Amino acid sequence: MIIDAHAHVDEVKAFGWYDPPEKLIRFMDRYGIDRAVILTYADEPGPEGALQRLLGYMRRYPKRFIPFLRMDPRYDVAQRILQDAVEQHGVKGLKLHPISNVCTPFSPLTVELIRLAGRLGVPTLFHSGDVALSLPWQIGRAAQLCPDAVIIMGHMGGFLHAEEAIRVAERHPNIILETSAMPYPHLIKEAVRRLGAERVVFGSDQPAAHPQVELKKIDVAGLTEQEKQLVLGENIARLLRL
Numbered sequence: 001m002i003i004d005a006h007a008h009v010d011e012v013k014a015f016g017w018y019d020p021p022e023k024l025i026r027f028m029d030r031y032g033i034d035r036a037v038i039l040t041y042a043d044e045p046g047p048e049g050a051l052q053r054l055l056g057y058m059r060r061y062p063k064r065f066i067p068f069l070r071m072d073p074r075y076d077v078a079q080r081i082l083q084d085a086v087e088q089h090g091v092k093g094l095k096l097h098p099i100s101n102v103c104t105p106f107s108p109l110t111v112e113l114i115r116l117a118g119r120l121g122v123p124t125l126f127h128s129g130d131v132a133l134s135l136p137w138q139i140g141r142a143a144q145l146c147p148d149a150v151i152i153m154g155h156m157g158g159f160l161h162a163e164e165a166i167r168v169a170e171r172h173p174n175i176i177l178e179t180s181a182m183p184y185p186h187l188i189k190e191a192v193r194r195l196g197a198e199r200v201v202f203g204s205d206q207p208a209a210h211p212q213v214e215l216k217k218i219d220v221a222g223l224t225e226q227e228k229q230l231v232l233g234e235n236i237a238r239l240l241r242l
């Protein structure tokens with residue numbers, strides 16, 4: 001079974017990213033992806049009503065989509081919304097994109113939200129990359145402050161910081177690296193070698209990135225069959241108790 005740990009669905013024209021669920025389902029069907037963690041582009045709370053759309057997508061494709069709620073930690077009400085979303089609506093994780101709301105990954109309100117996710121038993125997926133507010137060391141600091149929460153580092157540091165992402169994950173056992181939109185297959189192999197195959201998960205960032213390219217990276221990384229199974233689906237299934 002192939003599970004994509006990072007995919008996008010949202011329909012807010014103002015963002016310039018317009019990706020209705022059918023677009024994702026077509027990609028998933030075409031490239032043999034059974035299930036996908038879905039993320040909106042909008043934050044909750046926020047004027048676009050991200051949670052309601054996320055829940056709607058989940059109801060339309062309950063066997064294919066695994067909803068993570070993208071949140072803006074600046075609002076006190078975020079904690080109550082996250083708790084409700086997980087306990088009442090079956091949301092399976094928290095997504096944070098620190099660049100969109102200009103919140104440092106280790107700011108007090110962000111840390112409180114990550115800790116709450118940990119208590120609720122769901123992971124936090126961070127956007128990571130090459131610009132400030134999303135650098136691996138900054139996410140590492142959040143991991144250090146939230147030892148009881150699982151943190152998935154999306155894009156495993158991106159173009160220039162993938163090696164740093166591996167080093168940071170070595171220091172913080174609660175960090176999992178996610179492979180999407182990072183161009184180096186040999187660093188996926190390196191992450192598996194240094195962290196263990198259990199701490200690396202396949203993600204595609206589709207439909208912006210192409211799932212065939214993202215799957216090919218895993219294919220050519222030089223992993224054993226068993227390691228591939230873990231990375232392509234078994235790890236995220238275990239993490240989310242699917």
Ligand SMILES: [Zn+2]
Nearest residue numbers: 006007008205
């Ligand atoms: Zn993404």
